[in-house]
Amino acid sequence: MFFTYLRRELRRRRKAALVVASGLALGIALVIVVNSVSSGMGRAQDKVLQSLYGLGTDMTVTKAAEAPKAGATPGQRFKFGAKSGSDKQQSSDRVMVQGFQTLADSTVDKVGRQKGVAAAVGGLSLRVIKVDGQFKPGQFKQFKQTQGGETFHRGGAGGTADGGPQGKVEGGGADFNVDSYSVFGTDVTQRNLGPLTSSKITEGRTFKTSETNAEVAVADSAYAKEKKLSVGDKVTIKGTKYRIIGIATADSGDAAANLYLPLKQAQTLADAKADVTTVYVKATDSQQIGAVKSTIQKNISGTTVTTSADLASTVSGSLSTASDLAAGVGKWLSIVVLAAAFLVAGLLTSSAVSRRVREFGTLKAVGWTSGRVTRQVVGEAVVSGLLGGVLGIAVGLAGAWAVTAVSPTLTAQLGGGTGGGGGGGGFGGPMRRAVSQKSLDVALSAPVSLSTIALAVGLAVAGGLIAGAFGGWRASRLRPADALRRVE
Amino acid sequence: MYQLRGVTKQYRRGKDTIDALAGVDLTIGDGDRLVIQGPTGGGKSTLLQMLGGLDRPTSGSVELDGVDLARLPEARLTKVRAESIGFVFQSFNLIPTLTAQENVETALVPLGLKGPDRRERAADALTSVGLGERRGHLPAELSGGQQQRVAIARALVKKPKVLLADEPTGNLDESMRDEIMEVLAAQWKEHGLTFIMVTHDSSIARKAPRLATIRKGTIKVTENDKAA
Structure with missing residues (x-):
């Protein structure tokens, strides 16, 4: 009876259910994309660091x-x-x-x-x-002078002090790589x-x-x-x-x-x-x-010991900007959209209960407990939430796939930092100097982990439960006489 | 069966207090058939709600088989409604998304009956009101009279001690009205239950063995020896 009733009600109110599901789907999709892009950023940073360190290296010791x-x-x-x-x-x-x-x-x-x-x-x-x-040497050419039928060789412009030969160096040079x-x-x-x-x-x-x-x-x-x-x-x-x-x-x-x-x-x-x-x-x-x-x-x-974490904090460039965006704007946008979706879902469920006052009043009159009526309302909301979750996961996966397919190239600059100022007193001094000019291009991917999917499912259930709590609370407070009287 | 003593019910509407019931004393025996009549706003439906445990009086007691419904905790009151009282409403109050069969089953859900048992009993109840063939139909696919028969089947499927009907023919035309009244009378006789009905219809009231008239919250009961 529970599932039959639930299925039929959702079918009857499919538009409202779709609105609830879509709102949650949007929030969940955002969470998946932001999470996966963040994870991609992490991988990109790891790749950048691996290019310096190699796989499996946790730290370097230098002087x-x-x-x-x-x-x-x-x-x-x-x-x-x-x-x-x-x-x-x-x-x-x-x-x-x-x-x-x-x-x-x-x-x-x-x-x-x-x-x-x-x-x-x-x-x-x-x-x-x-x-x-x-490398060719220049050729010395002696000036020619004729005096009384004799030819003299002279070095330099005016001859040498000791009266040696005079001439000049011609040609010569170098051709090298x-x-x-x-x-x-x-x-x-x-x-x-x-x-x-x-x-x-x-x-x-x-x-x-x-x-x-x-x-x-x-x-x-x-x-x-x-x-x-x-x-x-x-x-x-x-x-x-x-x-x-x-x-x-x-x-x-x-x-x-x-x-x-x-x-x-x-x-x-x-x-x-x-x-x-x-x-x-x-x-x-x-x-x-x-x-x-x-x-x-x-x-x-x-010696100076530099860990991956030390080096990661020196990453700047578009990779760092994108990472900051994902961590900042992306996270807050997801939270705001999710909160709005939860609120809309709650209000719509509550409003649906208001429209079903006679129905619930009748069920209470025939002996349904408040708990049973509440469970029915919560069940409907949770299914709407799960529907939103499935939709959200699909959209989120598509979004993550699109990011991976496009693979935007991000540039990571290592060690320089954007703040300038020479970084006195920072960690990893030598390593930092060593990599100060290192600039790498990495393709951004958006891998979706199982934990992200689990988070999405959790959010869907939470969204459904929150919406159900709104409606269920209203339904549980309904007194059968009031419910029946209101429609008379 | 029922023993009402000094039952009052007051409603607040803004600053005003309305006395829906003003000290009602009433005794209804097992198997009685009582019709409650009176002008609109006289307190008929309020009295029925007190009898059905849907509402609690402001003062006084409503005893059903020695148990005061006015002081019963909500959970136990719900249990009493689930096991002992059947309701039939003027506007049928069927769940629009459930079939006739499923609507009847809703009354068996609180009794904890298993699915096959529930289905069998609901089918029997529908057959007994002449709707055996229409079990799979949604309320919207049934006429007003058929919908009210489904509501009667829902009220009786749990074999209650009491059947409370609030203007069960109020939304029906004359032929449907007679049809429903015949069904109700047959069920009353067959199950030997206590049947209390609120109606505006004088032709129905005239046929009742006991008639309670409520005006301004006070009740007067008359016996009708010529009743059918």
Whole structure:
């Protein structure tokens, strides 16, 4: 009887039921879209962070680069011999540690022994500047002078003080390329941690654990495309030829480096044996990252520990703006629409009860309890709410699908911040500086999780219950005599 | 069966107080057939509501089988209505979305009967008022007389002790009126229940064995030996 009565009543009042359901549907759809877009923002941020850290890395340990000392030679010097009449190609590489001061690789073991650390892997970040080309010396041309039938050669404009030959330098010059690229020395024995984990090997293979000091390299796909490199080719760095064994494609944005080498090879190239620039750390419990960070900072002095959360707060650009919008405007819009929908649903249900006063009065007269009448009203409202929930979930899923299908591109700027001001005293100093210029494009998706669907169903039921409470309260207070009298 | 003592009912309308019932004393025995008559606003329907436990008197007592309905908690009063009292209203008061069968079943729902039992009893009740073939029809698909028969079936399906009818023929034409009165009389005889009916119709009132006339809240009961 309950369900028959409920079904027939909803069919009779389908317009009102549809209004209630539509209102709730709108609110629920908004909640789903806002939630899924927020979740997409989170994923986008994760991708941005993964492009720096790699998958599974909870924090990094680094040491800030020292400011150049007064009087120190700035940069690196290149020396090229310029031989007379030579067209020979000359090349020179300079390999520098990038971004950070180096840490002794014993730090990796020390970090790994800290409480709450599941794994720690060292990496060495390098920059290679390659200059190659032709360097021709100028040709000295002596002035010709004829005196009394004899020819004299003179150097310079007015001759030398010692009376040597006079002339001038003509021609000469340089035709060279300067190529700068990044190299990352990775610990091939622990391939589950570090920047290379954020890339997929799309061609060839990755390092073998036995290749700790092999002259092999993995190239980033974008760099390989630019330099027309493929598996089997060789790249020369500082005179050593490395065979490309694989091409890695970054999951999103830029890769951490253009070339990946075994750590030992990178250390040799940089004359930084037994040094690393970054220790990548995985915590045993992702909920305890803060505590692990404190432990490391306390026990290993002079280092900076940067967590994903620290880095996430340095994300700016359109990704950050969109994220703020989703968290702020989106959330409040959803709340307002939902509240309005609940209120409208409540008022419509209450109004429907007013129109059914004789019906409920009659049912009470034949012996229906107030509770039974209330349950009937609440049941109808809950079904309307669930209908709204189904409609809302469908619209919300369609909305989320549309966002994913369009995949608007968002730009994430890491480390710079929009507030300017140099960020003194902030966290993650070195890492922040290291990534200050990093700008990544990420496609926004809107993944809908089961918890979001559960939330939508919960809201639908809550909406129905709230509407039912309005109507049920009214119906329960109805005295049969009053109800019957009112229509006479 | 019924024992009413000093029943008053006052309504407030703005600043005015209206005495719908002004000290009614009335005794109705088991199996009685009482017709209540009187001018509009005289208190007929109010008295019927007191008898049916739909309303409580301002003062006085309304005893049904020794139980004072005026002082009964709401839950127990609802139970009394569900088990012992059947109502028939002037405007039928059928649920428009439910079929004739389902409307009759609504009176069995509070008794906690299982579905098949409920359906069987409702079908029997409809057959007894001559609507066995129209069980699946919605009220809108039935004539006024048929709708009132459904309402009678709903009132009687639970086998009540008392049948209260508030102008059951008020919305019907003359032929329908006679038809309904025949059905009611037959049911009264068959079930041996106490039948109390409010009517404006003098031709019906004349046939009643007991006639209660209410004017300005006071009641006068006359016995009619010539009643059918």
